[in-house]
Amino acid sequence: MSDVERTEFNLPDEATRTSPLQRNENVESEAHTGEHDIERSLRPKGLDEFIGQPKVKEQLSLVLTGARNRGVTPDHVLLSGPPGLGKTTMAMIIAQEMGTSLRMTSGPALERAGDLAAMLSNLMEGDVLFIDEIHRIARPAEEMLYMAMEDFRIDVIVGKGPGATSIPLEIPPFTLVGATTRAGMLTGPLRDRFGFTAQMEYYNTDDLEHVVTRAARILGVEIDKEAAIEIASRSRGTPRIANRLLRRVRDFAEVNGDGRVNLVAAQGALEVFDVDDKGLDRLDRAVLGALIKGHGGGPVGVNTLAIAVGEEPSTVEEVCEPYLVRAGMISRSARGRIATRLAWKHLGMTPPETAAGLF
Numbered sequence: 001m002s003d004v005e006r007t008e009f010n011l012p013d014e015a016t017r018t019s020p021l022q023r024n025e026n027v028e029s030e031a032h033t034g035e036h037d038i039e040r041s042l043r044p045k046g047l048d049e050f051i052g053q054p055k056v057k058e059q060l061s062l063v064l065t066g067a068r069n070r071g072v073t074p075d076h077v078l079l080s081g082p083p084g085l086g087k088t089t090m091a092m093i094i095a096q097e098m099g100t101s102l103r104m105t106s107g108p109a110l111e112r113a114g115d116l117a118a119m120l121s122n123l124m125e126g127d128v129l130f131i132d133e134i135h136r137i138a139r140p141a142e143e144m145l146y147m148a149m150e151d152f153r154i155d156v157i158v159g160k161g162p163g164a165t166s167i168p169l170e171i172p173p174f175t176l177v178g179a180t181t182r183a184g185m186l187t188g189p190l191r192d193r194f195g196f197t198a199q200m201e202y203y204n205t206d207d208l209e210h211v212v213t214r215a216a217r218i219l220g221v222e223i224d225k226e227a228a229i230e231i232a233s234r235s236r237g238t239p240r241i242a243n244r245l246l247r248r249v250r251d252f253a254e255v256n257g258d259g260r261v262n263l264v265a266a267q268g269a270l271e272v273f274d275v276d277d278k279g280l281d282r283l284d285r286a287v288l289g290a291l292i293k294g295h296g297g298g299p300v301g302v303n304t305l306a307i308a309v310g311e312e313p314s315t316v317e318e319v320c321e322p323y324l325v326r327a328g329m330i331s332r333s334a335r336g337r338i339a340t341r342l343a344w345k346h347l348g349m350t351p352p353e354t355a356a357g358l359f
């Protein structure tokens with residue numbers, strides 16, 4: 001086992017590890033079997049149950065209420081942000097709040113325009129179409145999507161070669177909700193067709209404590225406030241991770257005690273599962289290690305870092321990096337990633353005079 005193997009609770013969106021085909025079936029069941037049902041039971045069902053993200057909630061609430069009052073379908077919504085912050089949950093909430101159904105698919109599953117045409121032609125008026133990882137949609141499908149989003153109409157090509165004809169097809173008004181971990185990778189024309197873009201931010205510890213207490217209540221776990229804060233502060237600002245850590249801490253408390261989760265149990269479990277006091281896991285520390293021990297602190301390109309830790313560049317870029325940047329451990333420059341003084345110290349090393357950062 002390589003020492004950078006990802007701990008279970010810090011896996012990126014499981015979707016990034018499966019093939020595009022599996023991915024289609026997995027859009028909804030994105031967690032491991034067994035844990036999947038739990039993850040679903042923990043999803044907030046309505047906007048008022050959704051913890052944190054006050055700005056997104058307020059803006060979205062306006063968009064949805066406005067549409068409801070006018071009796072129209074809401075504008076298309078783009079949700080962007082790192083994995084595990086609640087994009088899929090929010091898409092489900094939008095459908096729930098509008099009292100309509102949600103159809104789910106993902107960018108990688110829409111390889112041909114025909115795949116999208118099939119989805120679109122099955123929509124009912126007012127449906128929410130959720131496209132996860134929309135930045136990975138294939139070009140022909142993307143072009144069809146432009147017209148569908150703007151005019152609620154598509155051209156279906158029938159036949160091949162010189163005899164091919166295009167048949168216009170009306171689509172009932174629907175709301176597209178796109179989710180992406182890489183808003184920057186969306187093409188301009190696609191981005192422009194969304195009426196509202198919500199940028200999901202990492203959660204603060206207070207909100208995550210709330211997430212942990214809520215999940216503990218649903219799972220029937222007794223937990224101290226101190227323990228909830230401990231789990232919250234090591235969850236990389238991410239509700240999905242908070243929920244996973246809670247489950248691992250519960251396992252630990254059941255095996256080593258009476259199942260009640262106190263601070264000692266939380267700390268013990270987090271140590272066993274290699275989550276350090278900043279919430280960094282083995283992969284995060286491997287990235288910092290490669291940057292500092294392998295390359296003197298950088299600058300290093302993301303591909304080089306990914307090879308050094310044996311991961312896909314996209315995992316390093318979409319999962320590790322955003323949090324390491326936000327934690328003040330690495331900074332990005334045109335020439336590559338640079339370790340800050342904080343990162344050197346976090347690995348127990350003395351930063352060179354030239355290292356960036358104040359601390």
Ligand SMILES: Nc1ncnc2c1ncn2[C@@H]1O[C@H](COP(=O)(O)OP(=O)(O)O)[C@@H](O)[C@H]1O
Pocket residue numbers: 013039040042043044049050051052082083084085086087088089090179211239240241243
């Ligand atoms: N605001 C929130 N409040 C409570 N739980 C949340 C919140 N956002 C996300 N979660 C939890 O985190 C898990 C992951 O959320 P999800 O919507 O799948 O994230 P994303 O699609 O952005 O990767 C969900 O199962 C849900 O239980």
Ligand SMILES: [Mg+2]
Pocket residue numbers: 013084087088089132179
């Ligand atoms: Mg998701």
